[in-house]
Amino acid sequence: QEQEANLKLSQFVFRAAVVSFSIYRDPGDGAATPLFYGASLSCSGLLERKIMIAILCLQTWHKAVAFAVHHGENDLAIVFPDGVQSRAFYYTHGAFKEKKPCVKCTKMFKVDFRPPAGSATENSRWPYGNCAENESLSKLLQGVPGLQERVVSTHTPPQPNTYQAIEQEFADVIENSFRYHLVQLLQEGHFFSYLPLQFF
Template sequence: MQEFMENDSPWLQIFIMSANQFVHKAMDIFISAANRGDLEPRRANAYIKEILHIILFYGQINCPKVDPVDILQGNTDLLLRCFPDVFERCRTHLPTRPPFTVLLDAIVDIVGRRQEQSVLEFLLLQINEMEVPNAGNGLCKNIFVSAVVNFCYFNDEATGLRRENYFGASVTCAGSTQRKIMIDILCYQTWQRDISWAVCIGNRYNRNAFTFPCQVHSMAFNIYTRGESTHGPIARRAPCQKCFIMFPDIEFELRPPEDEHIFWEYGNCAEYESLSQLLNSHPEIASRLHRNRFAIGHEELLTAKYERLEYNLQELQFEYGHEFSFYNSQL
């Protein structure tokens, strides 16, 4: 393995080291939490399987492909015995969300949904230990760590009390085509229907798809702070202009700069995941959304996402069969 690392490109080395570090650090977090009694063993096992599958899947859609044995280095045999289905299905089944979203979800599970500061501090401590060496003998960001984390909540109309937080992270992938693949998976398979609709409408019309019937608050943070104290303040950040266009009625903590030019497409930001969780958890809010009218239908836009996903997977020679299958870590 050392010879392989020395003879390959710096980018491929960073990919492999990031993947290896992310898998093993996440496993340490889940196993330690289960041993402390902070996480049910069954849930810890499912989180491990899901992250392992996603990372190995990314190896299969990387250019060049990276085999599981190269990602996991010396631990392949043990993991293969424990999770044989992961190694089989990373070559045929799609994940349903990025690895950092799974890690964030697990940490919220461990710490508690209402403890936003504790979630952010715990998360920051873990990701600062996921850095990998670069060519200059320094450290660089793990490529599977999101740059931004967001949480949202709403105030209960009946009681006026603040409800629980819903967390999300920006999409992390190694490559622009891989990022499109993950955004299309999220829209087609994972996110709440109205959120996926909003992403499609944003990309087609650069307009918002709906407004909320209640006051929703949103806060975003730059979570990666290499070189700063892991116990220092976590920097709040404004939403990007695209999120401000997409969700004009949300109470954002900060406003985006007016001259901001965003190069990524709708669906990349952390806000989508957190709002999807909110609407999935509160269908009564989703049923009262004020939806704007458009000439093109929801199914037609989702079909376009499906077709782009299909095209990009074929371009990267991922053999998924006659139709998409999605990996389920609960089985």
């Protein structure tokens, strides 16, 4: 049997249900960066989404975003400096409507969400890292010089919370954790079971 049958590309096809953008406005002089856009993942299955998120955390997204995804279950967040704003929109009946952040995003990202999260809690069945905010905030951090150094985590002493510590933890723990998790997910889905993993 053809091994390629294991890998159905259509399961990874990109269809954005929600888009978001983030921007940084210097609180001092009001100077604004361009808008950095992101889209939500809409692979067909939960396993496919988890695989995509692990690959994105390893290869594409900013390390601070990967940190937030990794710690999603632990109530740890990354904190953006004042002036960073995140807005999300969903597409319906031919127009974009504003969207509040989901519970998972509000746990992961301490940032000025517009509209704000509010009290209504959206029941989020998708995994941490699925939302458009992950991509747009990642692009913002990658695209605005000097911004990443001003991001901190909500780690509490004796754990350091600095950006440097976020990078260090990514190198020491998080990267390996995603790699291990990815191999497990691929085995679970019987993807690529016939060849050694060579794409990271």
